[in-house]
Amino acid sequence: MRRELLLYAVVLALACLSLPRVVESSARCKAWLVQSIPTDMPELPRVSGVLSTGDVFQWLANNSTKSLDIIAQYWQLLAKPKDPRSGEFGYSDSELQQFGAHLGSLVYKSIDNAANRNVNIRLLSHSGLYPYYTKEPSDLANGRPNVKNVTLLLSKWWGSGIVHAKVWISDDRDVYIGSANNDWKSLTQVKEVGIYLSGCSRIARKVKTYFNNLWRLSTLDSSIHTRNVSDQQWLINRTVPCWSHFIPNKARCRSPLPSYIETPNVSPGYPSLSDPEMLRVEIETLPRNHSCQEPQPSYLSFAPPELLFGKYQSDEQGWVDTIKSVVEGGTVRINTMDWLGQSQYTTPKVYWSSLSSAVSEVVFAKKAKVKILVAYWGHFIEATDGYLRSLLYSNVLCSSSSSSVQSKCLGQVEIRYYMVPGFNKTGPAVINGTKTGNLYPAYSRVNHGKYVVSDMRAHIGTSNLVWDYFFTTSGVSFGTYKMEIVLKLQEIFDADWNSPYVVPVQELGQDMVVKRLVIKGEVVIGAAAEWEGKDRTAVVIAEARPISTKMNSSSILSVFLTIETLCVSLLPKFQEERARESEREREACDSFVLTCDHGREVERKRYALKDFSLLCPS
Numbered sequence: 308m309r310r311e312l313l314l315y316a317v318v319l320a321l322a323c324l325s326l327p328r329v330v331e332s333s334a335r336c337k338a339w340l341v342q343s344i345p346t347d348m349p350e351l352p353r354v355s356g357v358l359s360t361g362d363v364f365q366w367l368a369n370n371s372t373k374s375l376d377i378i379a380q381y382w383q384l385l386a387k388p389k390d391p392r393s394g395e396f397g398y399s400d401s402e403l404q405q406f407g408a409h410l411g412s413l414v415y416k417s418i419d420n421a422a423n424r425n426v427n428i429r430l431l432s433h434s435g436l437y438p439y440y441t442k443e444p445s446d447l448a449n450g451r452p453n454v455k456n457v458t459l460l461l462s463k464w465w466g467s468g469i470v471h472a473k474v475w476i477s478d479d480r481d482v483y484i485g486s487a488n489n490d491w492k493s494l495t496q497v498k499e500v501g502i503y504l505s506g507c508s509r510i511a512r513k514v515k516t517y518f519n520n521l522w523r524l525s526t527l528d529s530s531i532h533t534r535n536v537s538d539q540q541w542l543i544n545r546t547v548p549c550w551s552h553f554i555p556n557k558a559r560c561r562s563p564l565p566s567y568i569e570t571p572n573v574s575p576g577y578p579s580l581s582d583p584e585m586l587r588v589e590i591e592t593l594p595r596n597h598s599c600q601e602p603q604p605s606y607l608s609f610a611p612p613e614l615l616f617g618k619y620q621s622d623e624q625g626w627v628d629t630i631k632s633v634v635e636g637g638t639v640r641i642n643t644m645d646w647l648g649q650s651q652y653t654t655p656k657v658y659w660s661s662l663s664s665a666v667s668e669v670v671f672a673k674k675a676k677v678k679i680l681v682a683y684w685g686h687f688i689e690a691t692d693g694y695l696r697s698l699l700y701s702n703v704l705c706s707s708s709s710s711s712v713q714s715k716c717l718g719q720v721e722i723r724y725y726m727v728p729g730f731n732k733t734g735p736a737v738i739n740g741t742k743t744g745n746l747y748p749a750y751s752r753v754n755h756g757k758y759v760v761s762d763m764r765a766h767i768g769t770s771n772l773v774w775d776y777f778f779t780t781s782g783v784s785f786g787t788y789k790m791e792i793v794l795k796l797q798e799i800f801d802a803d804w805n806s807p808y809v810v811p812v813q814e815l816g817q818d819m820v821v822k823r824l825v826i827k828g829e830v831v832i833g834a835a836a837e838w839e840g841k842d843r844t845a846v847v848i849a850e851a852r853p854i855s856t857k858m859n860s861s862s863i864l865s866v867f868l869t870i871e872t873l874c875v876s877l878l879p880k881f882q883e884e885r886a887r888e889s890e891r892e893r894e895a896c897d898s899f900v901l902t903c904d905h906g907r908e909v910e911r912k913r914y915a916l917k918d919f920s921l922l923c924p925s
């Protein structure tokens with residue numbers, strides 16, 4: 308035994324020595340992070356070594372020789388500017404060119420080409436979106452025995468919910484998992500983040516197992532395989548598949564899926580696994596770092612839990628464990644479109660504190676800094692702000708939890724809204740013959756990525772952070788302890804977090820005060836923002852003369868901007884760290900440079916926000 312080990316060590320050492328010469332072999336598993344960056348975001352720093360979604364989708368199709376399996380919520384790769392029902396109606400060809408719509412056609416064409424090469428293609432989607440629904444996958448399948456398309460309605464199985472995973476598997480070897488839909492806007496008008504795994508058969512086969520479970524589900528009759536249960540974990544009555552662990556053990560059916568979970572019979576629900584399956588796959592990244600250490604483990608997680616198999620963890624556990632993986636005094640970065648501590652589509656609503664609890668726990672016990680970036684866009688969910696502010700209240704609770712100086716709260720939650728410029732000017736260019744003034748197509752200009760990264764591990768998913776996505780909707784995540792991926796994902800987050808496209812979320816009841824601010828030559832000596840019904844009022848006092856601006860919800864942006872402009876920190880403990888000086892560029896109202904001195908660090912940022920003109924006398 309010992310000799311064997313020794314021999315193994317020698318072989319490993321030799322393999323390591325010879326590594327650089329054999330790396331070009333295509334059998335190696337390589338990983339890249341993948342992004343889509345909306346047009347017209349010149350101030351967003353580009354992160355090197357990150358691929359673009361449009362390229363990766365084409366490669367996955369172009370490189371396929373045997374099989375191509377795609378899970379999509381909906382398909383809109385081909386823009387339809389001439390169709391009055393379309394969200395891009397009325398934009399000119401040159402505008403669409405500027406939007407990058409042609410990239411969607413290239414992706415569509417690459418799948419069409421793969422179909423012509425007789426690749427076996429399986430397309431699994433939700434029912435699609437108005438007005439085209441399943442037109443694109445149907446067109447691709449039409450008259451081709453090698454292309455199969457199915458629609459899977461999860462609401463028949465879980466009462467609500469949709470196919471929401473965005474997954475491509477090519478030749479059981481190359482995989483994309485991420486936030487990008489099969490929509491041309493997901494390539495150039497929506498901020499997306501995903502991972503491209505190339506030459507990774509072991510991972511691809513596991514993702515394919517999940518695909519096969521979904522595919523099988525689409526062939527089954529939900530009416531004989533579902534039960535209405537009184538869910539004892541979430542305290543609502545709801546419909547679930549008959550093999551669900553939300554059904555008491557004795558009443559459960561045997562799962563008809565090809566692969567299912569092998570945990571002991573526990574109920575209610577799907578408690579966290581103590582030792583979820585980890586994939587010990589050596590992953591190569593760019594820049595290459597040939598280490599001869601054990602491969603850092605990676606994992607997959609899936610939703611909803613009834614589709615789990617083997618010892619793979621639920622998507623909720625993947626998120627929670629990644630938040631909790633932070634080292635003492637470390638940082639967790641969370642990027643999401645939505646954040647709700649409840650369900651969105653059930654009646655009655657479910658209260659869901661899994662993620663916010665995990666955040667507060669690491670703030671208290673691990674003294675962690677948690678940065679959360681949430682999208683603010685045309686379809687922002689109103690209840691979000693309340694949940695975010697209540698999460699920010701953890702800062703107050705943490706500070707007041709300890710009285711002694713030594714044990715004072717060092718953890719902190721910080722939350723910012725991400726506003727892609729133009730987010731409030733989306734929709735068709737023309738409605739009923741009238742120009743709308745919109746500048747971008749409908750459902751675009753939003754930060755749509757879904758990931759969390761601590762200093763230990765990275766988790767890249769397809770689910771929005773709302774209960775339904777974890778319990779009634781299909782989602783897939785890839786996570787890893789691979790340090791290069793962890794660092795690269797942090798870099799992507801930081802580029803967004805420090806960009807001029809973010810504004811802080813204000814803590815409940817926190818008023819803003821500023822010492823000194825220069826606006827167009829006038830010294831501002833006071834500022835405050837408060838709620839007035841549904842509206843926020845911002846008051847800026849310059850040289851003791853109020854230049855008061857009333858701000859309703861439509862000009863909320865300006866309030867956030869004011870807050871940011873004043874460099875007021877959100878936390879009581881930082882109250883003394885106020886803006887020293889801020890300078891607005893004289894020539895334009897929509898562009899100014901802000902310099903904040905936080906004592907420790909000096910931040911200098913450029914802002915380009917048209918709504919600021921409210922504060923700019925015309």
Ligand SMILES: *[C@@H]1O[C@H](CO)[C@@H](O)[C@H](O)[C@H]1NC(C)=O
Nearest residue numbers: 361362363365366369417420
């Ligand atoms: C995919 O293949 C098509 C046809 O061969 C080619 O035109 C296109 O450039 C390829 N895409 C990429 C990103 O390599």
Ligand SMILES: *[C@@H]1O[C@H](CO)[C@@H](O)[C@H](O)[C@H]1NC(C)=O
Nearest residue numbers: 365366367368369370481505
């Ligand atoms: C296949 O994928 C690789 C990246 O993994 C890419 O460099 C190459 O261009 C792709 N080949 C084709 C034909 O698209």
Ligand SMILES: *[C@@H]1O[C@H](CO)[C@@H](O)[C@H](O)[C@H]1NC(C)=O
Nearest residue numbers: 441445448449450456457458
């Ligand atoms: C699949 O595509 C065909 C056209 O080939 C279409 O008739 C059918 O409705 C589609 N099926 C589903 C389930 O979307």
Ligand SMILES: *[C@@H]1O[C@H](CO)[C@@H](O)[C@H](O)[C@H]1NC(C)=O
Nearest residue numbers: 530531533534535536545546
């Ligand atoms: C479950 O309840 C829903 C709505 O209350 C009902 O439509 C459905 O038929 C029930 N399903 C089963 C399997 O009892």
Ligand SMILES: *[C@@H]1O[C@H](CO)[C@@H](O)[C@H](O)[C@H]1NC(C)=O
Nearest residue numbers: 535536537538543544545655
């Ligand atoms: C839920 O179902 C249980 C029995 O399964 C029933 O006793 C209860 O009244 C139901 N609750 C609601 C709110 O419908």
Ligand SMILES: *[C@@H]1O[C@H](CO)[C@@H](O)[C@H](O)[C@H]1NC(C)=O
Nearest residue numbers: 596597598599600790791794
């Ligand atoms: C590369 O590997 C070495 C040792 O294995 C490690 O110390 C170093 O931090 C790694 N570099 C990166 C960028 O992860």
Ligand SMILES: *[C@@H]1O[C@H](CO)[C@@H](O)[C@H](O)[C@H]1NC(C)=O
Nearest residue numbers: 391735737738739740741743
């Ligand atoms: C456009 O006009 C039709 C017919 O007058 C009307 O039914 C529809 O609501 C209008 N659509 C919008 C978006 O105003």
Ligand SMILES: *[C@@H]1O[C@H](CO)[C@@H](O)[C@H](O)[C@H]1NC(C)=O
Nearest residue numbers: 856857858859860861862921
């Ligand atoms: C919001 O306030 C702005 C500036 O005062 C004003 O121009 C706009 O009409 C208001 N919008 C609504 C919906 O009240």
Ligand SMILES: CC(=O)N[C@H]1CO[C@H](CO)[C@@H](O)[C@@H]1O
Nearest residue numbers: 684685686687731732860861
């Ligand atoms: C000026 C403007 O377009 N305001 C809109 C911004 O977005 C919110 C949410 O959709 C709308 O309610 C405002 O009217």
